Amino acid sequence: MDTRLLLSCLKVKKIYGRLPEKINNLEQDSRKVNTGDLFICTPGFTVDGHDFYEEALSNGASIIVSERHLEMDLNSSALIVVNDTKKAMALLANKFYDYPSSKMTAYGVTGTNGKTSVTTLMHAMLRKEGKTAALSGTNGIKINDEMFPSDNTTCDILTNQRELKKAVTSGVENMVMEVSSHGIEQGRLHGIDFDVVTFTNLSHEHLDYHHTMEKYGYTKGLLFAQLGNNLQNAKIVVLNRDDPWYSAYKGMTAYEVISYGIKEDANFFAENILYNEDGTHYTLHSPEGTYQVETSLLGEFNVYNSLAAIASLYADGYSVSELVTILKTVAFVPGRMEKVEINAPATVYLDYAHTPDAIEKSIQSVLPFKKRKIIFVAGTGGDRDKGKRPFMAEKASKADYVILTINDPRYEDTEEILRAMEKGMQHNSYVLIADRREAISHAIELAEPDDIVIVAGKGPEDYQIIGGEKLPHNDIEIIKESSAKKYAGFVSNTD
Numbered sequence: 109m110d111t112r113l114l115l116s117c118l119k120v121k122k123i124y125g126r127l128p129e130k131i132n133n134l135e136q137d138s139r140k141v142n143t144g145d146l147f148i149c150t151p152g153f154t155v156d157g158h159d160f161y162e163e164a165l166s167n168g169a170s171i172i173v174s175e176r177h178l179e180m181d182l183n184s185s186a187l188i189v190v191n192d193t194k195k196a197m198a199l200l201a202n203k204f205y206d207y208p209s210s211k212m213t214a215y216g217v218t219g220t221n222g223k224t225s226v227t228t229l230m231h232a233m234l235r236k237e238g239k240t241a242a243l244s245g246t247n248g249i250k251i252n253d254e255m256f257p258s259d260n261t262t263c264d265i266l267t268n269q270r271e272l273k274k275a276v277t278s279g280v281e282n283m284v285m286e287v288s289s290h291g292i293e294q295g296r297l298h299g300i301d302f303d304v305v306t307f308t309n310l311s312h313e314h315l316d317y318h319h320t321m322e323k324y325g326y327t328k329g330l331l332f333a334q335l336g337n338n339l340q341n342a343k344i345v346v347l348n349r350d351d352p353w354y355s356a357y358k359g360m361t362a363y364e365v366i367s368y369g370i371k372e373d374a375n376f377f378a379e380n381i382l383y384n385e386d387g388t389h390y391t392l393h394s395p396e397g398t399y400q401v402e403t404s405l406l407g408e409f410n411v412y413n414s415l416a417a418i419a420s421l422y423a424d425g426y427s428v429s430e431l432v433t434i435l436k437t438v439a440f441v442p443g444r445m446e447k448v449e450i451n452a453p454a455t456v457y458l459d460y461a462h463t464p465d466a467i468e469k470s471i472q473s474v475l476p477f478k479k480r481k482i483i484f485v486a487g488t489g490g491d492r493d494k495g496k497r498p499f500m501a502e503k504a505s506k507a508d509y510v511i512l513t514i515n516d517p518r519y520e521d522t523e524e525i526l527r528a529m530e531k532g533m534q535h536n537s538y539v540l541i542a543d544r545r546e547a548i549s550h551a552i553e554l555a556e557p558d559d560i561v562i563v564a565g566k567g568p569e570d571y572q573i574i575g576g577e578k579l580p581h582n583d584i585e586i587i588k589e590s591s592a593k594k595y596a597g598f599v600s601n602t603d
């Protein structure tokens with residue numbers, strides 16, 4: 109791209125040295141810089157990108173964007189000093205990739221729990237509507253139906269803009285993005301022109317990072333506040349009417365709010381909810397009339413998630429009646445109360461619950477059809493929010509038998525993690541098993557006919573982080589292997 113055109117997006121900058129005519133690429137990681145790239149130094153949590161400008165130069169960077177003056181040969185490259193490199197990066201990335209989010213309908217979904225579920229539902233529903241759509245979140249980046257891995261739930265500024273550009277170039281007209289509180293706080297969303305932003309709920313999580321619920325809640329609210337105030341383009345905020353943060357978020361946005369819920373009166377209101385093993389039915393009162401909703405998704409939390417998905421797509425003009433019909437055809441959200449296909453007299457669900465609230469909702473979702481015991485495998489991660497551990501176990505105590513284990517130990521002592529969780533247990537029917545494989549096998553081993561086993565914590569993730577290593581691990585494979593071993597020769601009545 110023409111360098112002067114690119115730099116026109118920066119209002120205040122000091123340019124030293126010789127500017128190249130063109131820039132090949134934007135990069136924030138010195139190790140990935142190639143000849144003719146512009147390298148942006150950003151201060152991070154572990155290191156400061158400014159410390160790597162020499163490596164960037166030796167890899168061929170022709171421009172360094174920095175927050176301070178740097179010693180470098182200004183005859184062969186240029187230095188641009190700006191006040192805030194992260195903010196400059198959002199401006200540069202948008203200009204470089206030609207404002208891709210403004211060329212599509214961009215949906216953002218935030219909240220403690222339900223982001224993956226709601227975005228996956230919305231993406232599936234858009235695809236079933238015959239639309240082109242990208243999805244970005246915990247499970248990676250999907251362009252239409254092709255999946256690509258990504259490092260974060262909400263990617264960094266450059267990755268976001270690059271992937272959005274890739275989507276636009278492939279003809280994609282819709283984009284659904286999971287927005288994490290880390291992403292908001294670190295400005296990874298700056299420059300994304302959302303049309304509809306949706307809030308699921310807020311509960312205890314990530315307090316290692318945000319410290320208090322007030323700060324965590326405020327950070328989430330920035331997504332609604334930062335939509336922009338010029339009101340030139342209509343945007344919509346979709347809020348959970350039953351969440352205590354509803355009023356605060358409504359007040360923080362300049363745009364119209366659409367509400368959904370099952371308790372307080374809302375624009376999208378569900379009542380007469382029937383929960384059973386094959387799914388959930390409810391009556392939906394909407395601005396376009398009343399409909400009967402049928403979904404194979406389980407539990408109250410999925411009533412909220414389906415309402416959020418319907419309301420968010422309605423916000424961009426889809427008909428409620430069509431959305432209700434399409435929702436019926438979405439079978440499940442991978443790894444979120446997903447029934448594992450096994451040949452066994454017990455039922456096993458794979459779930460991603462790793463917050464106290466999600467664990468409560470996960471168990472609640474099977475209570476209406478519980479026949480015998482609920483065996484719950486609850487896992488937490490090492491080196492992350494330690495305060496939530498006893499509360500997770502407290503909620504897991506709603507199950508008849510609990511196996512406390514670990515999702516990703518990272519560098520932490522496994523015994524310490526388990527002991528911290530154990531403090532919250534409300535009954536004595538539990539065991540501590542640090543090894544996740546063993547914990548899952550134990551749950552399957554214990555299960556008797558008509559029991560329900562929920563293996564929670566990692567969902568479909570295919571790795572476990574032990575120390576600094578990402579090792580192969582797959583809950584669903586372990587469930588299948590253990591069940592095959594235990595139930596070898598089992599013949600179901602329906603066969």
Ligand SMILES: CC(=O)N[C@H]1[C@@H](OP(=O)(O)OP(=O)(O)OC[C@H]2O[C@@H](n3ccc(=O)[nH]c3=O)[C@H](O)[C@@H]2O)O[C@H](CO)[C@@H](O)[C@@H]1O[C@H](C)C(=O)N[C@@H](C)C(=O)N[C@H](CCC(=O)O)C(=O)O
Pocket residue numbers: 136137138139149150151152153154155156157158160259260261262263264265288289290291296
């Ligand atoms: C604590 C945290 O959030 N860290 C994020 C942060 O990294 P950082 O500040 O530590 O980066 P750094 O390593 O200090 O590097 C600073 C700069 O130096 C550069 N550098 C570094 C080394 C080098 O040799 N050369 C070089 O140029 C880096 O490219 C970077 O530009 O910025 C990176 C880019 O945006 C993120 O990938 C990274 O997420 C890490 C991997 C992470 O684990 N984050 C978690 C906590 C997180 O964000 N989770 C949420 C989901 C939460 C949920 O809902 O479950 C998410 O959105 O993923």
Ligand SMILES: Nc1ncnc2c1ncn2[C@@H]1O[C@H](COP(=O)(O)OP(=O)(O)OP(=O)(O)O)[C@@H](O)[C@H]1O
Pocket residue numbers: 219220221222223224225226246261286308309409410412413443444445459460461462465466467469470
């Ligand atoms: N609306 C909801 N309210 C409460 N719990 C929910 C809700 N939706 C999902 N859950 C529970 O939380 C778990 C995680 O769901 P999901 O992956 O959709 O959330 P998320 O916000 O994307 O989580 P993460 O940020 O950790 O990726 C599910 O497996 C389920 O147990």
